[in-house]
Amino acid sequence: MNDTLKNKTALVTGANSGMGMATVRALSDMGARVIMLCRSEKRGKEALERLLSEDTSRTLELILCDLGDYDSIRNFANIVRSNYDHIDIIVNNAGFISLDRQETKEGLERQFGINHIGHFLLTMSLLDLMGEGGRIVNVSSGAHKVGKIHFDDINLHKGFNVITAYSQSKLANVLFTRELARRVKDRGITVNCCHPGAVATNIGIDRETGFGKTITGLLKPFFQTPEQGARTAIFLASDSSVSDITGEYFYKCKIAKSSKQSKDPQLAERFFEFSKELVGIS
Numbered sequence: 001m002n003d004t005l006k007n008k009t010a011l012v013t014g015a016n017s018g019m020g021m022a023t024v025r026a027l028s029d030m031g032a033r034v035i036m037l038c039r040s041e042k043r044g045k046e047a048l049e050r051l052l053s054e055d056t057s058r059t060l061e062l063i064l065c066d067l068g069d070y071d072s073i074r075n076f077a078n079i080v081r082s083n084y085d086h087i088d089i090i091v092n093n094a095g096f097i098s099l100d101r102q103e104t105k106e107g108l109e110r111q112f113g114i115n116h117i118g119h120f121l122l123t124m125s126l127l128d129l130m131g132e133g134g135r136i137v138n139v140s141s142g143a144h145k146v147g148k149i150h151f152d153d154i155n156l157h158k159g160f161n162v163i164t165a166y167s168q169s170k171l172a173n174v175l176f177t178r179e180l181a182r183r184v185k186d187r188g189i190t191v192n193c194c195h196p197g198a199v200a201t202n203i204g205i206d207r208e209t210g211f212g213k214t215i216t217g218l219l220k221p222f223f224q225t226p227e228q229g230a231r232t233a234i235f236l237a238s239d240s241s242v243s244d245i246t247g248e249y250f251y252k253c254k255i256a257k258s259s260k261q262s263k264d265p266q267l268a269e270r271f272f273e274f275s276k277e278l279v280g281i282s
């Protein structure tokens with residue numbers, strides 16, 4: 001335990017599994033109080049108990065939220081607002097990938113709906129609790145490089161496949177990073193994103209059926225651990241060397257090359273306005 005983040009409040013989404021849980025552990029070990037956003041009460045409580053059993057001095061709060069449901073996100077934001085007067089760090093880490101086409105409660109294609117729109121609404125709902133020195137970290141992926149924003153068919157009713165859908169959602173994470181960074185720069189808030197690399201987590205495993213477990217298990221020896229994969233997000237959330245850097249895409253704790261589209265300011269602005277309309281922000 002050190003006190004780099006003493007008196008800081010951090011929010012981590014997808015906090016019960018993989019890199020999210022590793023991020024909670026690391027931020028809490030630096031002295032932060034951490035709000036754990038989890039969608040399942042059972043998995044959330046298990047993660048909370050495990051983290052507290054490792055170190056009882058941790059200050060953690062579990063708050064449930066389904067990022068595929070606008071009401072749930074608004075309810076989450078209201079609870080946070082009543083329990084905390086400020087937030088210093090948001091790590092938008094939760095992620096979903098699926099071979100078949102699924103939809104969120106509002107009828108959005110589920111990877112786009114959770115990976116981008118859920119986090120967009122969450123962040124915009126809590127932005128006024130952040131101020132000078134605040135940091136937002138969006139966990140994207142190298143998969144954004146093959147992504148395209150399908151403005152005319154954002155929910156991929158035509159031509160859905162897992163690569164098209166996942167890469168669109170991860171390009172969305174980078175575009176959101178760039179445009180939000182520009183919009184909150186004069187408030188002293190930084191916004192960066194990262195690619196964690198290939199990491200052995202529960203991503204792609206169906207939580208109900210366990211489908212995907214065998215493949216993930218076989219790949220485990222070749223992949224990074226969640227702790228290794230979470231390093232860049234943790235670095236962006238806490239390291240003093242990046243306190244003035246904003247709007248960038250990182251890999252292995254260094255600014256990295258992202259796709260041409262992800263650097264297009266007009267596209268980023270158009271997509272931000274498009275996202276606002278989808279969640280009903282005027």
Ligand SMILES: NC(=O)c1ccc[n+]([C@@H]2O[C@H](COP(=O)([O-])OP(=O)(O)OC[C@H]3O[C@@H](n4cnc5c(N)ncnc54)[C@H](OP(=O)(O)O)[C@@H]3O)[C@@H](O)[C@H]2O)c1
Nearest residue numbers: 014017018019039066067068094095141198199201202203
């Ligand atoms: N693993 C990799 O190789 C890799 C590579 C590049 C990028 N990434 C990105 O890294 C991030 C972390 O993923 P991970 O690999 O650590 O995966 P993971 O172990 O599957 O964790 C994903 C987390 O997101 C949560 N989540 C999923 N749907 C949600 C929803 N509707 N509402 C709230 N939370 C939800 C999950 O909750 P449940 O456990 O309850 O489902 C879980 O806590 C993701 O954004 C992913 O796209 C991963």
